[in-house]
Amino acid sequence: MARKALIEKQSWKPGNLLSPAPALLVSCGGVGGYEPNLITIAWAGNVCSEPPLVSISVRPERYSYAIISKTRQFVVNVPSLRESRAVDWCGVISGGTVDKFAGASLTPAPALKVGCPIVLECPINIECRVRQSVELGSHTLFIGEVLAVQVSSALVDARGRLRLEKGGLLAFAHGQYFALGRCIGRFGFSVQRRKGRTRR
Secondary structure, X not given: OHHXXXXXXXXXXXXXXXXXXXXXXXXXXXXXXXOOEEEEEOOEEEEEOOOOEEEEEEOOOOHHHHHHHHHOEEXXXXXXXHHHHHHHHHHHOOOOOOOHHHHOOOOEEOOOOOOOOEEOOOOEEEEEEEEEEEEOOOOEEXXXXXXXXXXXXXHEOOOOOEOHHHOOEEEEEOOEEEEOOOOOOOOOOOOOOOOOXXXX
């Protein structure tokens, strides 16, 4: 009880403090007469397993908003620490005035199932078709059905297991970028029996 008594709380105004969030590069365009473009997104996440669905939230005034609304497709590119400067730069520069792929020194590469390009340098590329869009206020939520996933071979071990801890992935929290730390366990580790111990 003494330890709990030392935990103090402050009341803050309502806001987006669900942290950390993924720091992502979403690519769009390349179809429908639109040039390929990139947008930095932090408001994103998994929303369903079967069918696999992910979400991204985009402000209507952003250049990419019209592209995604019209073409109904996008790619969620999961960057590593190596792309951190490009992630930040793509978040402050408008694609309406510059070629973001060229400006960020990133490589557009063919997707498997959608017309917009993937970011070749990013370890994970999730190709999506917009299944639903919901206007929520400052942002519109785009729910994308995952049509294909590409993963860098460097993240796959000899047994075919995905080793994301090797990816050096990014996170975003309260206006700052962070590098994800060490793995502390797999799902269910809290109830897993320790080796060498048997139940009585």
